[in-house]
Amino acid sequence: MNKKHTRRSAIKLGGAAALGIAAFPSILSAQTGSLSDIKKRGYLLYGFNGEKPYNYMDAEGNLTGSEIDLARVIAKNIGIDEVQGVAMNFDSFIPAIMAGRIDTCLPIFVKPPRCEKIQYCRSHLIEGQSAVVASGNPKDINGWDDLVNKDVKIGLIAGTTPNEIAKSAGVDDGKITRFQDTTTMAAGMKSNRVDVIVEATSTIRLMYEELDNSKFERVSSWSKPSNYSGSITFFAAYPFSLDASDLKDAFDSQLKAMLANGEVNNITGKYGFGQADRPAAGDPSIQEICAG
Numbered sequence: 001m002n003k004k005h006t007r008r009s010a011i012k013l014g015g016a017a018a019l020g021i022a023a024f025p026s027i028l029s030a031q032t033g034s035l036s037d038i039k040k041r042g043y044l045l046y047g048f049n050g051e052k053p054y055n056y057m058d059a060e061g062n063l064t065g066s067e068i069d070l071a072r073v074i075a076k077n078i079g080i081d082e083v084q085g086v087a088m089n090f091d092s093f094i095p096a097i098m099a100g101r102i103d104t105c106l107p108i109f110v111k112p113p114r115c116e117k118i119q120y121c122r123s124h125l126i127e128g129q130s131a132v133v134a135s136g137n138p139k140d141i142n143g144w145d146d147l148v149n150k151d152v153k154i155g156l157i158a159g160t161t162p163n164e165i166a167k168s169a170g171v172d173d174g175k176i177t178r179f180q181d182t183t184t185m186a187a188g189m190k191s192n193r194v195d196v197i198v199e200a201t202s203t204i205r206l207m208y209e210e211l212d213n214s215k216f217e218r219v220s221s222w223s224k225p226s227n228y229s230g231s232i233t234f235f236a237a238y239p240f241s242l243d244a245s246d247l248k249d250a251f252d253s254q255l256k257a258m259l260a261n262g263e264v265n266n267i268t269g270k271y272g273f274g275q276a277d278r279p280a281a282g283d284p285s286i287q288e289i290c291a292g
Contacts, residue, residue, distance in 0.1 A: 047105030091159030143223025
């Protein structure tokens with residue numbers, strides 16, 4: 001886990017924006033395939049977008065995070081020696097999987113429209129939504145309806161689920177500034193470019209820890225839009241192409257065992273994850289979620 005990752009094993013996010021996948025043709029020339037093909041290739045191509053705490057570059061230039069660490073262990077267990085990171089924007093993940101440019105990426109939320117384009121292994125992560133505002137919450141921002149009705153500047157990560165909810169809720173798009181990763185979004189909050197940032201609970205938790213707590217605070221309970229019938233809590237899972245069932249099944253089998261024996265929590269615990277972040281008995285299956 002601590003070895004230095006070379007250009008073959010990780011692509012750094014450059015500057016304020018995530019790198020486009022076309023910038024690295026040598027990395028992306030290897031087309032994805034069956035599990036046996038990937039084993040022969042010797043490495044798994046993993047898309048990442050620099051979103052903490054899931055997958056990001058640390059101070060030493062290593063690709064780290066809860067989900068890349070977990071993917072490395074799973075890959076090793078199924079006979080794949082190495083995981084190579086491919087930097088891209090969040091909204092490039094599914095097209096890249098469909099085009100065979102990557103084998104998988106950080107776990108993304110399971111949604112019926114996505115199930116028509118990709119397939120998922122079992123979910124090992126549940127995420128709600130949260131927000132950070134200025135200390136004292138001077139604009140009294142407590143949920144999506146406030147973003148619709150109040151004069152506020154909103155920060156979101158481009159391509160993520162909060163963008164979809166903002167559109168469904170009727171948030172004026174002119175209020176929204178979209179950032180490519182958590183680092184640039186935190187910088188936007190610090191420089192007062194935005195009044196509030198909204199993201200997955202784990203992302204907001206880590207971002208808040210890195211902000212000046214005397215100047216910012218987390219919204220204790222983030223409410224969903226009044227016109228939104230769905231839940232704002234989602235199940236996340238590693239995605240795969242529709243013709244990569246053997247790879248999906250191998251990940252699924254590993255996660256079943258690792259969830260049962262606590263290894264998932266052991267690997268991701270240092271990033272703040274635990275049993276409360278895992279699906280429970282009686283929660284819907286991937287098939288049930290995809291069926292709507």
